[in-house]
Amino acid sequence: MKRLCRAPSLALAQIWCDVLNRARIEVTVQRIYQQGVAGDIPLDQVGPELWLMDESQLVHAQELLAVLRNPPQRRWFCDCGEEIEGGFEQCWNCGAMRLAP
Numbered sequence: 001m002k003r004l005c006r007a008p009s010l011a012l013a014q015i016w017c018d019v020l021n022r023a024r025i026e027v028t029v030q031r032i033y034q035q036g037v038a039g040d041i042p043l044d045q046v047g048p049e050l051w052l053m054d055e056s057q058l059v060h061a062q063e064l065l066a067v068l069r070n071p072p073q074r075r076w077f078c079d080c081g082e083e084i085e086g087g088f089e090q091c092w093n094c095g096a097m098r099l100a101p
Contacts, residue, residue: 004050004061013048016068025061026053 004027007013013029020027030049052061076084076098078091089098 002052002055002058004052004058005065007048007050010048013050016065017050019068020050020061020064023060023064025057025064027051027061028053 005016007016007029010029010032017027017029027050030051031046032048050065052058073086078084078094078096078098080091080094080096082091082093084091084098090096091098
């Protein structure tokens with residue numbers, strides 16, 4: 001087993017684990033219950049971690065994890081001229097919905 005990464009939250013750790021497992025990369029979430037001792041030990045040592053079962057899959061797991069950590073950002077322009085970035089489907093300026101591409 002090899003530690004792949006530390007996740008910022010248990011929910012995100014489980015999502016990443018599920019996606020990696022669906023890609024046939026066997027990963028487990030460790031340190032699930034240690035957040036309760038935060039404060040008694042350093043915070044960087046209590047977060048959930050992803051552990052890779054087969055080290056031969058390390059490169060593939062790191063590549064997929066990089067995509068999960070940095071999803072592509074979408075950019076579109078509303079008819080009112082406002083530039084909208086991120087996953088927003090509605091213009092914050094005029095309230096118009098994004099048209100299907």
